[in-house]
Amino acid sequence: MGTILHAIAGYFFLMIVVRVLTRRPGGQMTLSDFVLVFLMGGVIILSTAGNDRSLTNCTCAVITIGLLHRMVSWAKIKVPRLGAIIDGTPIVLMKHGQIEDEIMRGMQVQRADLEAAARLKGIPSLDKADYAILERNGGISIIEKEEEGDS
Amino acid sequence: MDTQAELKPVGDNVPKVDGTIAVGEDLEFQRRWWKFEKVVWSFFVLLLIADLAGALGRGPLANAKRETADGTLQVKYERIQRENTSSIMTLLPGQAAVHDGKLQLFVSDSILKEFGAQRIIPQPETSVVGAGGVTYTFPATSTPMTVQFELKPSFIGLHPFTIGVPGDEPVQAKAFVLP
Numbered sequence: 001m002g003t004i005l006h007a008i009a010g011y012f013f014l015m016i017v018v019r020v021l022t023r024r025p026g027g028q029m030t031l032s033d034f035v036l037v038f039l040m041g042g043v044i045i046l047s048t049a050g051n052d053r054s055l056t057n058c059t060c061a062v063i064t065i066g067l068l069h070r071m072v073s074w075a076k077i078k079v080p081r082l083g084a085i086i087d088g089t090p091i092v093l094m095k096h097g098q099i100e101d102e103i104m105r106g107m108q109v110q111r112a113d114l115e116a117a118a119r120l121k122g123i124p125s126l127d128k129a130d131y132a133i134l135e136r137n138g139g140i141s142i143i144e145k146e147e148e149g150d151s
Numbered sequence: 152m153d154t155q156a157e158l159k160p161v162g163d164n165v166p167k168v169d170g171t172i173a174v175g176e177d178l179e180f181q182r183r184w185w186k187f188e189k190v191v192w193s194f195f196v197l198l199l200i201a202d203l204a205g206a207l208g209r210g211p212l213a214n215a216k217r218e219t220a221d222g223t224l225q226v227k228y229e230r231i232q233r234e235n236t237s238s239i240m241t242l243l244p245g246q247a248a249v250h251d252g253k254l255q256l257f258v259s260d261s262i263l264k265e266f267g268a269q270r271i272i273p274q275p276e277t278s279v280v281g282a283g284g285v286t287y288t289f290p291a292t293s294t295p296m297t298v299q300f301e302l303k304p305s306f307i308g309l310h311p312f313t314i315g316v317p318g319d320e321p322v323q324a325k326a327f328v329l330p
Binding site: 016020022050051084085088089090091092095096103106131133143 | 168169172174175176177178180181182184185187188191192235
């Protein structure tokens with residue numbers, strides 16, 4: 001009983017903390033992100049399992065978290081607004097080749113992150129990019145400028 | 152029988168940027184979210200400050216001391232405790248509490264149940280159950296004397312407790328057990 005309640009509290013608490021940590025630009029984990037994941041996971045497991053390290057207790061905790069995850073995924077489909085709250089929405093970082101400074105600051109994205117995303121798409125520099133969009137998973141999509149004279 | 156999968160046409164109802172790129176951006180929501188983030192982080196910082204100060208247990212604000220009016224017994228305890236986390240309750244009886252080389256202390260049942268007393272230091276000579284608690288007897292000589300209870304509460308909430316020397320005014324107090 002206690003484990004199930006602790007697992008529910010831990011799931012939602014971690015969800016809030018991870019959500020307000022802002023999206024990691026680039027969508028890939030760095031070494032410092034690993035520190036965060038392992039440390040947070042390790043700390044929260046202490047209160048979830050408590051002193052009862054039996055297979056029964058741990059199985060119940062895993063099932064609870066799995067069930068919660070399914071319920072949240074189902075709720076996100078049913079209520080799109082909930083999806084925006086939990087995962088955020090895509091954000092335009094660059095429009096018509098102009099960087100949106102307010103958005104970049106708010107999302108803690110650096111110009112270097114945009115340049116890296118452009119290079120990954122085979123675009124040599126940002127002045128050849130038309131749009132940059134920070135996706136919900138933290139990835140940055142770059143849309144190249146159309147060549148002049150293209151029809 | 153002809154089975155037909157349920158098909159749904161692709162609706163292009165995602166808000167577009169400049170009428171060309173379907174992003175589904177919601178800047179108004181994002182700005183509100185940034186404000187919400189600031190509130191959440193401010194709350195987290197306050198929570199950490201409260202923890203450092205001991206408002207969440209195990210710190211200066213959590214430490215409490217109660218004494219009987221005649222000074223027969225002084226009790227040092229943590230007014231805010233944490234579930235399944237050990238804390239020490241220290242009893243400092245005065246010389247008036249000792250009779251015939253024996254010190255008797257009454258503790259209410261809540262110390263044993265709600266606050267989960269694990270150990271008593273020193274070990275009592277006898278323990279007698281009754282009157283909503285247990286009366287312990289310790290061999291004693293002269294002050295200063297210290298009796299310690301190691302507590303490990305397993306019931307969340309506000310719990311009252313009573314500790315005293317039989318025949319004298321007891322110390323009555325409450326402590327809150329956090330999850």
